Amino acid sequence: MLYLVGLGLADEKDITVRGLEVVKSASRVYLEAYTSILLVEKEKLEAYYGRPVIVADRELVESGSDDILENAKDVDVAFLVVGDPFGATTHTDLVLRARELGIPTRTIPNASILSAIGCTGLQLYNFGQTVSMVFFTETWKPSSYYDRVKENAQLGLHTLVLLDIKVKEQSLENMARGRKIYEPPRYMTVAQCASQMLETEEERQEGVYGPDSLAIGAARVGAPDQKLVAGTLKELAEVDMGRPLHSLVLLGKRAHDLERDYIEQFAVNKETFHAAWKQGYGHT
């Protein structure tokens, strides 16, 4: 059996009781570590589980899935995924491959940022499509996310923006020379996301949002040091939210007063918050 086990969002105790049973009894345990990260080290997980954990990078999952699935008809293999196994990144490929090989699969759900973002006080009913923001480079600033945000904004809906992480990346030079030397991991911050959003708006000029649009920065959702900050995009572009992971929510115009009352508690600046709110929100 292949088990896809959600680990939840913060640390080793966010696994479910059933998930922990699976991990303790499986023959092999893999940890998917390229689309999200837990806020604790692999070693801490291993100590907690009392057994070794094999880190599965993108390469292994995408081209070595048969290694992961080896023998899984006869023994149990646990594939651990931060958040929910069917959260932002689905592992459809791995499941489909398992089915082709006649290996039964089972999923152990867990918390995902897609619902945990409700900790902001925003109603999940008022969210539109979720989008992803990748790290811009000098020459590559993909803005397809902007079209999705526009669709949401036109309906007055909030947009959850998931932020890029880069793990086990090679520099172009090292890649060209075939050297397996990897750059240190990078996790996008709320400030980087807000400033990239403003950069796209400058370029596209479609008025989907602007420097005075309200947004919420969320860091380490579900952890004891979870941090929420509400402010304009201009303000969030300057904010320091501390260690990863971060997410951002662009507020929709359909936001209502109960949502305002909740988020104003963590406004960077209550004055600019109220001025921005009066300009454009809650009037529907």
Add this chain to the structure above:
Amino acid sequence: MLYLVGLGLADEKDITVRGLEVVKSASRVYLEAYTSILLVEKEKLEAYYGRPVIVADRELVESGSDDILENAKDVDVAFLVVGDPFGATTHTDLVLRARELGIPTRTIPNASILSAIGCTGLQLYNFGQTVSMVFFTETWKPSSYYDRVKENAQLGLHTLVLLDIKVKEQSLENMARGRKIYEPPRYMTVAQCASQMLETEEERQEGVYGPDSLAIGAARVGAPDQKLVAGTLKELAEVDMGRPLHSLVLLGKRAHDLERDYIEQFAVNKETFHAAWKQGYGHT
């Protein structure tokens, strides 16, 4: 401290390790039981936790919240919520009341249908707003959900429809006479939802969907007897998905081939599925 503890979706072992620690050590444990249900009885939870659980019905949470919060400045109170505490129903009121009283709060996230619905193989990025479907009566058939579905459909997005549950309801007669006699609980089925959707379309005639539109019925997501069925709304209006809880996803036109390959595996009828797909999906 007030702890809002997510229980996950299926049974007593879907609680997280941290959540279980909170439940075992809290002074009082409440179970919110009117917006969703776990697939096991309260008694089973009590046996598993080794302690009594107080069922919190709507009345208690809405007008007796000070009872729930009594003394919570000094002792720990656990408020258990099926799914994620910030899932479809947020308990913002309770948290705001706690804050007014100076009681610190903490949330223990867990799986929610909003991300677990990814088990259908549909990409969560392709979902629009989530809607709720209530039981229609002879005289009350609210169709505001239809406007939200229309907004999603126009963008080609999937819509997750959460289905009504009725717990501890009084008949009009018993209510009028002040008799605290309650009707047996009712849980909407996929078939009821599909047929109510068709009823609304008949009435509104805006062509948002029709009898041949594709949808997915999901029952007991996350449980060992989880069941998924894909078919036209006409087909789903006849389907028997077994015991609660059920949910439904109306497929968006932007659905792509990888999603099709996944869902066709559980089509009621592969022929009608492919005919319906060819008519309207995956062409964007």
